[in-house]
Amino acid sequence: MAGLPGPGIGNNQGSGSRKGQTQSGMGGPPGAQAMANPAEKAADFKGTTKRLFRAMRPERTLLIVALICALFSVVAAVSGPKIMALATNKIAEGVMLAMKGAGSMDFAYIGKIIAILISLYVVSSILNWGQQSSTVKLTQSLVKRMRNEVSNKLDRLPLSYFDKYTYGEILSKITIDIDLISSNLQQVLSQLLTSALTIIGIVIMMFSISWVLALVALIAIPATLFMTSKLAPHSQKYFSQQQTKLGDINGIVEENYAAHTIVKAFNQEKTSLEEFNQHNTELYGVAYKAQFIASVMMPLVNFISNVEYAIVVVVAALLSASGRLPIGDILAFIQYVQQFNQPLSQTAQIANIIQGTIAAAERVFVLLDEPEESLEQEGAATSLDPSKVRGHIVGSHVAFSYNPEKPLITDLNFEAKPGQTVAIVGPTGAGKTTIVNLLMRFYEIQGGEITLDGHSTKELTRSALRSEFGMVLQDTWLFSGTIRENIAYGRSDATEEEIVQAAKIALADHFIRTLPQGYDTILTEDASNISVGQRQLLTIARAVLADAPILILDEATSSVDTRTERMIQEAMNRLMAGRTNFVIAHRLSTIRDADLILVMDKGSVIESGTHEELLVKGGFYANLYNSQFDEALEEEELLA
DSSP states (O other), rough: OOOOOOTTTTOOOOOSSSOOOOOOOOOOOTTTTHHHSSSOOTTHHHHHHHHHHHHTTGGGHHHHHHHHHHHHHHHHHHHHHHHHHHHHHHHHHHHOOOOOOOOOOOHHHHHHHHHHHHHHHHHHHHHHHHHHHHHHHHHHHHHHHHHHHHHHHHSSSSSHHHHSOOOOHHHEEEEEIIIHHHHHHHHHHHHHHHHHHHHHHHHHHHHOOHHHHHHHHHHHHHHHHHHHHHHHHHHHHHHHHHHHHHHHHHHHHHHHTHHHHHHHHHTOOOHHHHHHHHHHHHHHHHHHHHHHHHHHHHHHHHHHHHHHHHHHHHHHHHHHHHHSOOOOHHHHHHHHHHHHHHHHHHHHHHHHHHHHHHHHHHHHHHHHHHHOOOOOOOBBSOOOGGGGGGEEEEEEEEEEEEEETTEEEEEEEEEOOTTTTEEEOTTSSSSSSHHHHHHHHHSOOSSEEETTTTTEEGGGHHHHHHEEEEEEEESSOSSSSEEHHHOOOOTTTTTTHHHHHHHHHHTTTHHHHSSTGGOOOOETTOOOOOHHHHHHHHHHHHHHHOOSEEOOOOOTTTTHHHHHHHHHHHHHHHHHHTTTEEEEEEOOOGHHHHOOOEETTTTTEEEOOOHHHHHHTTTTHHHHHHHHHHHHHHHHHHOO
16 A cells, blocks of 8 residues: 655644554443444434445455345344244143153154254354355455555645645544544444344244233333433443543553653643643543443343343243243244343444444545646656756746735746746745646646746656656655665666665764664654654655756755855755756755745745845845844854
């Protein structure tokens, strides 16, 4: 499964709310598990359910097989007590005859009944296995396809989608929601089919034995449903609050653990403990109420069942005494009464599980229905001849806005000649990173045109266009794996010599060889086992190996010390040689040698020229540079 698309420039990288999804971990009485994890309801339950079943069409054969197996398995299992009644009646008849001296026990008949029973139960078990196997295969096949669809969908979504949602929210749809569909749907299809058919079968068998006893036994159902309908909403309310409070506590623990140094440095241990105790007390309150109501549920259900059972036994005894019901049928009916409560309870629980399953499916379907990137222009080139790419980029009257009501870029004009280094500077929100997003077609321009060597960028596919760009960002974005794999990311066909040469050009080879495993060193998930500067050198080596004719550098040295900055700057100068370069920088001292500096403010280029020309003008750039220069002098004086 493809990973999330790499973060674009200016991408939303929030970690999500503290109140994340958590597992309660708190048990409840048997039969109350459905309430212990209250289901979130889907906005369009009916529509989502239909769509989920439509999604199962490729597995409809498996669904039919599961249904047939469930049907005949239940028929075989439910027939058992009724057939056993025949043997019981025959035994009772034999005992009575023996007592009167008028005959003996018909063991041949009884043996035949037992053989039939054993055969039925064996067949029922085999069919039940067939149902379970078909259901598992159906569910896993569906979930596998859904994961592929979600992964492919993420690759086709515009960058604006990832600006709207945090990675945590997106990953939740890929992992938590689809896993919930997988586990719950398997349980629902398996138990719902069996439970529903079992209830129907038992009711039929009850009426076939005695309609009077059947009506007596079924009287308990309305009472149970009424009691459940009154208590369950209150329990679900408190369980929902319990989940929220538990999320709060987990968030507090996570924050304090991750920032324990800061907590200790500012002497906030007492405050943290007080906050934890407050939330823990609130959790205790709602958890106690939830568990108390849930614990009351099963005793009441059992009470109703016991009363029902006692009434059935009394009525059955009266019918037997009057000669209207044989002893075997009474025993069979009592078995049906005992078997009836379990599938009924399972069905009630499954109804709650279905809500959560459909809600999870709805969230996945919402993602699959998100608007995708606009279609490529008809006839767009899928590749460029490397020998003909010069890197001449021109923007003419470019217009763009993230929000139609708030124009950002209205009439932007710029030119980057082949081999030039173009620096883009300006205050926060001026539109610097937006230009890069438009160059790479992470967003589509809404007016004007951007050309590459005289051809509109829309005449190229996004893949073809982006293959002409290399990027080194402020966020290093290394991946779990070896250093070798990280450098060769995007160039899987690179040789060992090419990888090492790229590292040497990026001044990374020396520090790599000092590591215990060298190029085979495994980087952790956040590459925390190497320094920030070393991470940046690896991303530069990656860009060197890609060898794209156009390079984008976005604040590549903003988070390192001066010495490391000089080393990284030297590596970048080697990388930039012979390429068209776009450099976004806040430290103006790093772009003094740029061939062209574009000064942006409020989405427009307000000044352009070389560093010296802009200083002579004494305008916006000069004021910005002088203010940074004064700050640098003050810092040096303080250090001195």
